[in-house]
Amino acid sequence: MTAAVLQTEVPGIPCRRGKVRDVYDLGEQLAIVVTDRISAFDWVMPNGIPGKGRVLTAMTKFWLAWLGVPNHLLSDDVADLPEPFRAQRDVFEGRTMLVRKTTVIPVECVARGYLLGSGWKEYRQAGTVCGITLPADLREAEKLPEPIFTPATKAEEGLHDENISFDAMARAVGKDLAADLRDRTLDVYKRAAAFAAGRGIIIADTKLEWGTLPSGELILIDEVLTPDSSRFWPAESYRVGGSPPSFDKQFLRNWLETTAWDKNSPPPPLPPDIVEQTAAKYQEALERLTGVRG
Template identity: 70%
Template sequence: MPVEPLLQSQVPGHTPRRGKVRDVYDLGDKLVIVATDRISAFDYTLHPGIPNKGRLLTKMSLFWFDWLNVPNHLISADLAALPAEFQRPELDGRTMLVKKATVVPVECVARGYLLGSGWKEYQAHGTVCGLKLPAGLQLASRLPEPIFTPATKAEEGHDENISFEVMARTVGLETATELRARTLDVYTRAAKYAESRGLILADTKLEWGLLPAPGRELILIDEVLTPDSSRYWPKETYRVGASPPSFDKQFVRDWLETQPWDKASPPPELPADVVARTAAKYQEALDKLTG
């Protein structure tokens, strides 16, 4: 029997805040985060969802939290650690109990390669987030060294790149400097490991939070280094000058681009083969990284 995707979690007595993929339950001083099988593209949630996507994302985050060994929000991914009403079979493998933190209101992005919005800005101005880059770089070029390119956190629509100076005015220079250093450290170490497993980690987006006083410690929160927050490419097919295939929802985006859809009305239903190929890509990325 095919696995039915979990599009919404339901826990009696609790009302979650639903994001694009995650359902977040507030337990007071802790949160329960459920990774559903929702998938979004062009700012729309699509149907029918990708079976087991939430479990694959959770497994990858758990792997990286352990491997990176940096302060983070994870308390437990064991259902037995949760209140009884959360101990439901459909939540197994996709649920984390985490520390509650105040989210730093800036997306912390590290890039090792030139693609996406960074490539567009470079073509126009020779910069990415105001950082001057060498002339003559091509699409998907490896950068001389990884760069930190913060962005605003948009509740609706797309995040917008900002300069480090704007970030410093938002969160304070000391916090901005620490976040830049920590983000680049995570990216650099993870990229080196991924390359040893046959994957290029082109860029990643990290979220950080502050624990309550008196400590006010900065910790890594949300997901980490998954295909939903990072761009992974197969090392063996990487070529400068071309946009490499990535281990994410590329099949979904590519299929949508071929449809007579205006991106301003409800999107078409995803066909079974697109769902299956997308699920396989998420699984392949997990397998390559974790063996």
């Protein structure tokens, strides 16, 4: 297995680092580099997952092409980037997107087709998800009668996103924009979920990001329908009543739960077998969906 790319460096170009991405400011454009870092429970693990960044980038590019919705991608060719990137082609190839810069909508746009995670927790307490009343007696991981839109606040680094109601979102961004974002997000989710179902994958939920260009045009940005922003379940092992096996980093979370880590201090290094199994899950999700390797 090749070494993981945990951080990139490009002299002279401003960079903002997130949990997984190194984002370089090129003026009117951005270069988004997806590293092999992996996070869980709001901590970045000390060692990464080799090849993960290329898998996530390949999956995002696939969905952007397949969906056909206006989006931020300009090029995935390192030759279109400034020379300092081209000088490190072996690092940036396959994990970098040149994109249009937008004003980011300050709300996470989440579509849910199944009842799990924070939605399941709220449902058990109140029978609702983000204020949406659901039928009684639903079980964990059960398919919802119809996909629902459940926005969330964008948390500061190290904090959890917080689910909010559609009305709260409308107050934050405006009623018309909120309705447009809801409709676009649900359309993307429904079409993608139907496509994935034909390839043996259940997309239980997904989180999308949107931004506006200087012209005011609303476009899809950031990663799209990847195992880091969605719950992907293999259809053949899906069962209602518990958390199904997944292609996303829930596998890693489950392993961390078996350790003595307290989630309040730096996490332990990931053992080689956990790294390999996690990498294999990401790779399998890409191959099932697209038929190609990352």
